Amino acid sequence: MSKRSIRDFKEKSMKSLFFIGGITTILVLLLIFVFLFAEALNFFKTYSLIEFFTGTQWMPGASPERFGILPLLAGSVIVTAGAIIIAVPIGILSAIYIAELAGPRTAGILKPAVELLAGIPSVVLGFFGLVILVPHIQSIFNLTTGQTALTGSIILAIMALPTIISVSEDAISSVPSALKQGSFALGSNHWQTIYKVIVPASISGISAAIILGIGRAIGETMAVMMVTGNMAIIPGSDLFLSSVRTITATIALEMGEVARGTEHYFALFAIGAVLFVMTIGVNLIAEAIKRKHRLEA
Amino acid sequence: MSGQNQTPEKGKTEKNRTEKLMKRNTAYKKRQNLYQKIAFSLMRLAVVVTMAVLIIIIGDIILKGYPAISIGFLTQMPTNQMTEGGILPAIVGTIQLVILSLLVAVPLGIITAVYLAEYAADGKVKRIIEQAVNNLAGTPSVVFGLFGMALFVMYLGLPLSLLTASLTMGLLIMPVIIRTAQEALIAVPKEYREASAALGVTKWETIRRVILPSAFSGMITGIIISTGRAAGETAPILFTGAVFFYPRLPDSVFSPFMALSYHLFVMATESINIELTREIQYGTALVLLAIVFSMNLIAVGIRRHYKKKSFSSH
Amino acid sequence: MNATKSENAFSFADTLNGENEFDSDEDDFESENEIEFENEIEFENETEFENENSGEPAPSFSTGKVKKKIIEVKDLDLWYGNNHALKNISIGIPKNKVFAFIGPSGCGKSTFLRTMNRMNDMISNCRIEGEIYIDNENIYAKETDVNDLRKRVGMVFQKANPFPMSIYDNVAYGPRIHGVSKKKIPGIVEESLKGAALWKEVKDRLKDSAFSLSGGQQQRLCIARTLAVKPEIILFDEPCSALDPISTRKIEELITKLKKEYTIIIVTHNMQQAARISDYTAFFLSGELVETGKTVHIFENPQDERTEGYITGRFG
Numbered sequence: 001m002s003k004r005s006i007r008d009f010k011e012k013s014m015k016s017l018f019f020i021g022g023i024t025t026i027l028v029l030l031l032i033f034v035f036l037f038a039e040a041l042n043f044f045k046t047y048s049l050i051e052f053f054t055g056t057q058w059m060p061g062a063s064p065e066r067f068g069i070l071p072l073l074a075g076s077v078i079v080t081a082g083a084i085i086i087a088v089p090i091g092i093l094s095a096i097y098i099a100e101l102a103g104p105r106t107a108g109i110l111k112p113a114v115e116l117l118a119g120i121p122s123v124v125l126g127f128f129g130l131v132i133l134v135p136h137i138q139s140i141f142n143l144t145t146g147q148t149a150l151t152g153s154i155i156l157a158i159m160a161l162p163t164i165i166s167v168s169e170d171a172i173s174s175v176p177s178a179l180k181q182g183s184f185a186l187g188s189n190h191w192q193t194i195y196k197v198i199v200p201a202s203i204s205g206i207s208a209a210i211i212l213g214i215g216r217a218i219g220e221t222m223a224v225m226m227v228t229g230n231m232a233i234i235p236g237s238d239l240f241l242s243s244v245r246t247i248t249a250t251i252a253l254e255m256g257e258v259a260r261g262t263e264h265y266f267a268l269f270a271i272g273a274v275l276f277v278m279t280i281g282v283n284l285i286a287e288a289i290k291r292k293h294r295l296e297a
Numbered sequence: 298m299s300g301q302n303q304t305p306e307k308g309k310t311e312k313n314r315t316e317k318l319m320k321r322n323t324a325y326k327k328r329q330n331l332y333q334k335i336a337f338s339l340m341r342l343a344v345v346v347t348m349a350v351l352i353i354i355i356g357d358i359i360l361k362g363y364p365a366i367s368i369g370f371l372t373q374m375p376t377n378q379m380t381e382g383g384i385l386p387a388i389v390g391t392i393q394l395v396i397l398s399l400l401v402a403v404p405l406g407i408i409t410a411v412y413l414a415e416y417a418a419d420g421k422v423k424r425i426i427e428q429a430v431n432n433l434a435g436t437p438s439v440v441f442g443l444f445g446m447a448l449f450v451m452y453l454g455l456p457l458s459l460l461t462a463s464l465t466m467g468l469l470i471m472p473v474i475i476r477t478a479q480e481a482l483i484a485v486p487k488e489y490r491e492a493s494a495a496l497g498v499t500k501w502e503t504i505r506r507v508i509l510p511s512a513f514s515g516m517i518t519g520i521i522i523s524t525g526r527a528a529g530e531t532a533p534i535l536f537t538g539a540v541f542f543y544p545r546l547p548d549s550v551f552s553p554f555m556a557l558s559y560h561l562f563v564m565a566t567e568s569i570n571i572e573l574t575r576e577i578q579y580g581t582a583l584v585l586l587a588i589v590f591s592m593n594l595i596a597v598g599i600r601r602h603y604k605k606k607s608f609s610s611h
Numbered sequence: 612m613n614a615t616k617s618e619n620a621f622s623f624a625d626t627l628n629g630e631n632e633f634d635s636d637e638d639d640f641e642s643e644n645e646i647e648f649e650n651e652i653e654f655e656n657e658t659e660f661e662n663e664n665s666g667e668p669a670p671s672f673s674t675g676k677v678k679k680k681i682i683e684v685k686d687l688d689l690w691y692g693n694n695h696a697l698k699n700i701s702i703g704i705p706k707n708k709v710f711a712f713i714g715p716s717g718c719g720k721s722t723f724l725r726t727m728n729r730m731n732d733m734i735s736n737c738r739i740e741g742e743i744y745i746d747n748e749n750i751y752a753k754e755t756d757v758n759d760l761r762k763r764v765g766m767v768f769q770k771a772n773p774f775p776m777s778i779y780d781n782v783a784y785g786p787r788i789h790g791v792s793k794k795k796i797p798g799i800v801e802e803s804l805k806g807a808a809l810w811k812e813v814k815d816r817l818k819d820s821a822f823s824l825s826g827g828q829q830q831r832l833c834i835a836r837t838l839a840v841k842p843e844i845i846l847f848d849e850p851c852s853a854l855d856p857i858s859t860r861k862i863e864e865l866i867t868k869l870k871k872e873y874t875i876i877i878v879t880h881n882m883q884q885a886a887r888i889s890d891y892t893a894f895f896l897s898g899e900l901v902e903t904g905k906t907v908h909i910f911e912n913p914q915d916e917r918t919e920g921y922i923t924g925r926f927g
Binding site: 130189272 | 440561
């Protein structure tokens with residue numbers, strides 16, 4: 001009996017240990033939330049919420065200091081949008097190729113290659129962009145600087161590509177072959193089968209891939225910061241060819257220098273909180289789409 | 298296709314119509330096959346572009362970084378205001394950072410994964426934890442940096458050091474470890490659990506003696522991949538302990554440190570003479586890339602080995 | 612008496628087995644029948660099967676004059692959620708005999724088997740009412756230790772499920788965890804492998820992976836693994852359904868041998884198998900225990916028309 005009670009006690013304590021471990025993830029997420037928002041609230045004690053969200057100038061050094069998030073938001077949105085415009089067609093076409101056309105050996109090379117691309121550290125990509133891409137953009141478009149939103153978009157597209165490829169490839173590969181065979185049996189050729197049967201059947205998986213790609217692009221810091229020029233202004237008609245500054249780059253650039261406890265310091269937490277909410281939103285959308293996909297299947 | 302079933306005995310009009318249909322059909326088919334040709338060429342082009350990007354980037358880093366690599370570069374301290382010398386402290390710092398972050402992330406991650414895969418019943422708690430893991434995985438690295446600074450440095454008052462950076466980086470890589478470990482655990486056949494239970498073995502003993510060993514290689518893969526991630530990430534350590542220059546190797550977890558990723562960033566954007574130190578920058582990038590890729594390769598190797606083993610054994 | 616019985620058995624074997632079964636079936640039946648005959652006298656003294664035949668499920672506690680029942684099941688009901696999977700089952704299992712549960716798939720025979728070592732505890736929405744006594748101890752009582760129970764009531768599964776370890780470690784797994792001293796383990800491993808008729812085949816490669824064995828050998832390894840924790844009762848859940856005829860035959864021979872030391876309950880969808888190896892048979896249909904009794908009686912002279920229908924192959 002005593003042997004049994006020792007064993008039961010051990011079982012119970014292990015169970016509690018694993019439960020506590022499991023809870024830590026929730027705790028970490030909550031802590032991130034609390035710390036970001038606590039510091040952000042400090043900011044709104046002295047700075048108007050409306051001015052923050054509608055202000056078109058981000059000028060920490062000026063007097064009075066201006067902390068309008070719009071130029072940074074514009075920077076993030078433009079760079080991300082550009083990245084998605086580039087990465088989505090290339091990514092989805094590549095995914096279809098890997099899932100549908102490539103033989104097992106080719107796929108066996110392409111898949112690890114995509115993983116390799118995903119493994120390149122963002123700072124290395126940023127460095128490559130800075131040294132190789134920036135001068136090219138400058139000379140092609142005849143600009144004073146090659147550090148533009150377009151440059152950022154290209155680098156971000158490279159970063160989002162692996163996510164888009166691997167997630168949509170999974171979705172496409174999981175389409176039941178019976179559906180495919182049904183289409184072939186009706187005399188459709190391979191391409192008709194792909195765009196009339198396979199892509200519609202995997203559309204929620206592909207959408208989730210795109211949204212996850214957006215999430216990855218919006219949150220990316222180092223690579224963007226190194227190639228976009230970091231001018232905190234809302235771009236005019238030259239949109240992609242102007243220098244921009246994203247939310248992430250602003251935090252990374254200014255947090256190192258700022259004096260702690262100042263309005264500027266809290267302002268950086270405020271834009272951090274906005275970024276956090278944006279990425280959580282993107283994640284939740286991707287989750288919802290994936291769940292819907294699972295229910296459909 | 299539809300026309301082929303018609304027999305010649307049918308009337309002439311019928312025959313004409315059939316021919317017309319067949320003609321239209323072949324025209325339609327021709328057009329569809331042309332579309333297919335175009336679509337497939339676009340797909341091939343997309344793959345070529347993707348692969349070209351990969352090859353150009355890696356090729357550029359290797360070709361221009363290779364001349365910088367020497368034993369001195371890997372084993373010496375930087376000299377002359379970082380314009381000469383080696384990158385030893387950055388290499389050592391990165392390795393220390395990676396090991397310490399693993400010490401944070403591996404136990405927590407595996408415990409969470411075991412809870413999710415073995416203990417948690419399907420229900421609210423499990424769903425919330427999984428949701429939290431997903432959200433953590435999607436949280437931008439710079440936000441982790443902000444959080445790490447606010448919690449470890451500002452709130453807990455720890456010095457900017459290896460410790461604070463590793464804690465932050467550990468939390469960042471934890472979701473990767475949880476997900477891969479959970480997948481590896483779920484892949485362990487249900488039969489093992491039944492067989493062990495039927496021998497009167499408790500749940501924890503079963504987990505310890507059968508399930509964890511069976512899931513080991515899958516979990517190792519995840520850990521190695523996260524190792525590469527920890528070595529490459531920069532944003533989380535920007536304001537939690539990495540420094541531009543520290544003349545000694547870190548002697549305790551409380552000392553500031555240099556890291557390859559941060560070193561590359563600073564050298565490429567803010568150093569004394571960006572153009573002059575280009576070679577050092579490329580060398581640093583190559584070393585970083587080599588560390589990350591060799592980790593990925595090891596992970597792929599383990600996965601392949603394991604797959605082969607499990608195929609031959611059944 | 613003896614003569615008529617074996618004649619019946621032969622004709623039965625012929626009709627059921629067709630031509631595709633083993634050549635030596637008839638020998639087996641003969642030997643079975645000899646044992647059967649010896650037991651016959653005991654059987655005459657029992658009253659429970661008469662009750663059974665009159666349609667009343669017999670509460671069959673050991674009455675002293677009946678040979679000892681090691682398991683007594685009383686009014687057992689089981690639900691998976693709202694699905695009433697076992698309905699008011701009462702049955703007694705005699706010691707050192709092979710007891711077969713037969714019935715069409717989904718009839719609850721495997722579910723019932725799993726109530727005896729409480730494997731159904733692992734299913735979250737499973738609910739049980741009623742009692743199962745093993746050695747006069749209610750295994751569903753609060754103070755029962757499930758792990759001790761499962762040590763006493765071993766189980767062999769449908770698909771051979773060795774652990775991804777060496778042959779030796781598979782067998783040593785149970786004793787090691789249950790704290791048997793290190794010195795004794797090699798002896799237990801050898802003894803168990805011998806008990807499972809596997810020792811000769813593996814004694815020179817105990818360190819090899821269990822997966823290097825054939826399907827039938829793996830299943831015998833699983834039996835050895837079960838023997839190593841020294842159970843009193845062994846539950847077999849369709850142990851041959853994934854095996855070829857030759858491996859099946861070996862397992863069947865083994866089961867017949869094992870009943871000298873263990874009480875055996877086997878679930879099978881293969882009626883010939885039940886007829887070949889079991890002393891007693893219970894027929895289940897949609898969660899009900901339709902009929903139970905000596906195997907010969909169930910197969911030759913079923914009282915319930917549903918049993919007869921199943922045995923003669925009208926459904927199932």
